[in-house]
Structures are given as C-alpha cells and as structure tokens.
Amino acid sequence: MAPASKAAPLLMTHSAHPGHVLKLFAGSSPFQCDGCRQYSDDERWYRCEPCDYDLHVCCALLRTYLTHPLFPGRIFTFLHRPPSAPGYSCRFCDGCGDLVLGFVYHNAERQLDLHPQCASLPTVLAGEERMPILSEEAPVRGNCGLCGQGKNGRRGRFWCYRFNYADGEPAYVHVACLMELRDQGTLQSAPSRRSGRFLRFCKIALTVARVAHAVTTMDPVGFVTAVAGHP
C-alpha cells in the first residue's frame, strides 16, 4: 500500500480545539470524529488524550479553501459547522447525500456542502479492474450493487463509483452505501446475493477510501495516483 501524498505531521494544533496539541494516533478502534461528527475506522487519526478529542486526518489537515473536480469552477470554504440559511433546517452533503453535522466545505454561491471525508475521496481507484471513477450521479441504467436502487432512488443524484468488470459489464456503488458498509464494520453484512467479485471490489474501495482519509492533504486531484493493495 503506497500513500498517495505526504505524511501527516506527528503533532499539530487545530482551531477547533485551541490550546491543546493533537497527536497523530494509530489504532484499530472505531471513533467518532469531533470535527465532522462522522464515524470512522481509519487506522490513523489525531487525538487529544486528556480531552478524548478525535479528528480524522482529513478534518485535522483542513484547507481554508478547496476546489473539487466534480464541481468545476466552484470554491468551497471550510466552516466549523454548516451555515444556517433561510429554507434550510438541516444541510446535506452534495457528495454522498447524508446529513452534515459538523466540519464542512461550503460554497455559498450555489449552497453546496461537502463532508471533509467526501471531499478527500480519491477520484480514481487505481489498481482495481478498469479503475473505478468517482462520478457525480448514478448512471441511467443499472442499480447500486449495495442498496439495489437505481437512478430514481434516494441516492440516485449523489456520488457513486462506476466501474466495469473484466467482461465489460458496468456496475456502480453509491459513495454513501460504501460508507454505510464501512460503518457497519464488516463486509459480511453485505447482501448475500452480491457476487464475490462485487464484494471484492467493495473491500478494495473501502481500503482505498480509508487510506485517502488517513493521508489526505485535502487535494482530491492528488489522489488520482492512489494505489489500492489487493487483498
């Protein structure tokens, strides 16, 4: 497994936890990020031990401004919490479609929001068959390999990874479904009707996503060369 970008510093300070030094921590226990409020099974994260304060690497190494290849020309600004605006009782990530509860990259012009984890997803999962690519919405044909819903389903207009099997058959999986699978902690809970090759794809995609979060410098373009290790 080769990290795609430079290593995260061992110690750092963060505006969301002033006055304390956060230490890069390695472990295998799931945690909830105190920045974005999402759960994670990343194997490296930043932690203030006395305060039990945890941050994803991607949430710790935030950028003030961010651009993303799937939103060309848009500039996102980092905010500690989603802005309140008339007509918005809660906000959803324009990447995965799930609720935004904490740290967010926000574009005021188009009222777009991205979880830091979603903003740091690799745009290409190099190393897997036919290199799955991050796409802004589900294709017209087919269904997500995990939830089974298609274009008109609840996640149809959010990000997915599209790919082709070796025989050319197209397939895709919603980013949110992949994250849910990760949060459940095991691929065993995936629907049993899914084929072995599909589950193998999911396993690799999860590994790549985890590595991206763990090494991110918040530059999605930089992840194009991320290399997946085959199990």
Ligand SMILES: [Zn+2]
């Ligand atoms: Zn986070």
Ligand SMILES: [Zn+2]
């Ligand atoms: Zn602290």
Ligand SMILES: [Zn+2]
């Ligand atoms: Zn998201």
Ligand SMILES: [Zn+2]
């Ligand atoms: Zn799905």
